[in-house]
Amino acid sequence: MKIDVDLFSDTVTRPTGEMRRFMCDAEVGDEQKLEDPTVNVLCEMVAELLGKEAAVFLPSGTMCNEIALRVHARPGEEVIAHHTAHPIHFETGGPAALAGVNVRAVDGPRGQFDAAAVEAAVRPPSRYAPRSRLVWVEQTSNLGGGSVWPLERIEAVTAVARRHGLATHMDGARLMNAVVASGVAARDYAATFDSAWIDFTKGLGAPVGAALAGSRAFIDEAWRCKQQMGGAMRQAGIIAAGGIWALRHHVKRLAEDHANARRLAEGLARLPGVSLDPGTIDTNIVFFELTGSLTAPAACERMLARGVRMGALGARTIRAVTHLDVDADAIERTLAVARDVFTG
Ligand SMILES: *Cc1c(COP(=O)(O)O)cnc(C)c1O
Secondary structure: OOOOEEOOOHHHOOOOHHHHHHHHOOOOOOHHHOOOHHHHHHHHHHHHHHOOOEEEEEOOHHHHHHHHHHHHOOOOOEEEEEOOOHHHHHOOOHHHHHHOOEEEEEOOHHHOOOHHHHHHHOOOOOOOOOOEEEEEEEOOEOOOOOEOOOHHHHHHHHHHHHHOOOEEEEEEOOHHHHHHHHOOOHHHHHOOOOEEEEEOOOOOOOOOOEEEEEOHHHHHHHHHHHHHOOOOOOOOHHHHHHHHHHHHHOOOOHHHHHHHHHHHHHHHHOOOOEEOOHHHOOOOEEEEEEOOOOOHHHHHHHHHHOOEEOEEEOOOEEEEEOOOOOOHHHHHHHHHHHHHHHHO
C-alpha cells in the first residue's frame, strides 16, 4: 500500500539528502573511548543547550529514560510520574525490569500534574512504604496530546520535589517542540531538573539517537549503565552527525509542524462525528475522538486505503502527528480524504 501522507508519528521522518551527506562526511573515532570527535561535539552542544555540565549520546530515548531511572533510584524506591508517561506504557516494563522501581502514577489534565499532586504523592517515611525518590516530567506530553508544560508549573512541581529531597528528571523527547511553541529556552525548562534529554529521531528528523544531560557525576554513572546495557558504541559519529545537523537546521522549522497540526485540527473539528478542540493543540500532535458509529481502527483503515496513515489508540481515539515530511499540501490532501471517510 502506498502511503502519501504518513501522520502515524514524527518518528517516520527520513534523513534529508543534506543530512545524509553531512553524516557521510562525519569525522569518527572510538565512541566508547571518548575518541569520536563528532559524538563529542554533539554532547557539548546538548550540554550547552540544556545548561548542564555534561551529556552522553545514546542509541534511543528509551535508553535515556531507563538509564536515568537506574542512576536516580535504587530497587524498591518510587518514581512519581503522570499515568500517561512513556516508561509506563512503551518501555516493555523497563522501570520494573531494569531499575526495579515502583511507579506512583498521578493524574491531571493533558498529561500534566501540579505541585499539589506531587505533594500528595510523596510518601512520609515508613518501613511499610516504598521510599519516594524521583519526580518525572514529560515535555511535551505525548499521550497528553503534545501539550506544553508551562515553566511556572515545572518550577512549582520541581520545588516540591526538592523540598522533599527527591531527584527530578525531564523526558524531553519533544522538548524542542515546546521551546519553539513557547519561546522559552531549553535551558530554562531544564534548569530545575537533575537530568534531561532530547531525542533526535522525533520532530528533529535524524535517523538514530538521543542525548541525556546532567551533572558530571550523573553522566559518569550514566556511562557505567550505558556500557553495561550494551549502549556504548564505536564509530558512532556517523549517526551523531544527524543529530548535529538536526540541531543546526531542523529546530526553527518545527513551527511549520505546529502550524500544520493546527490547520489539520481546525479542518478535522468541522467534520461530523469528530470531537476535537483545536485550541488544545500546542505543538505537532493531534488527538481526536470519534462520536459516531465509525470506530477509530475502521476510520484509520479507510484513510490508509486512500494513502493517509494515522494511528488508532483504542476504539474511539485517533492520533495524527506532523513532521518535516508533511507539508501544507499534505494537510489539505489529508483533510480531503478525512472529509470523504467521515461524511461518506
Ligand atoms: C519516543 C519517546 C520516547 C522514547 O524515545 P525512542 O527514541 O523512541 O526510544 C520517550 N519518551 C517520549 C515522550 C517519547 O515520545
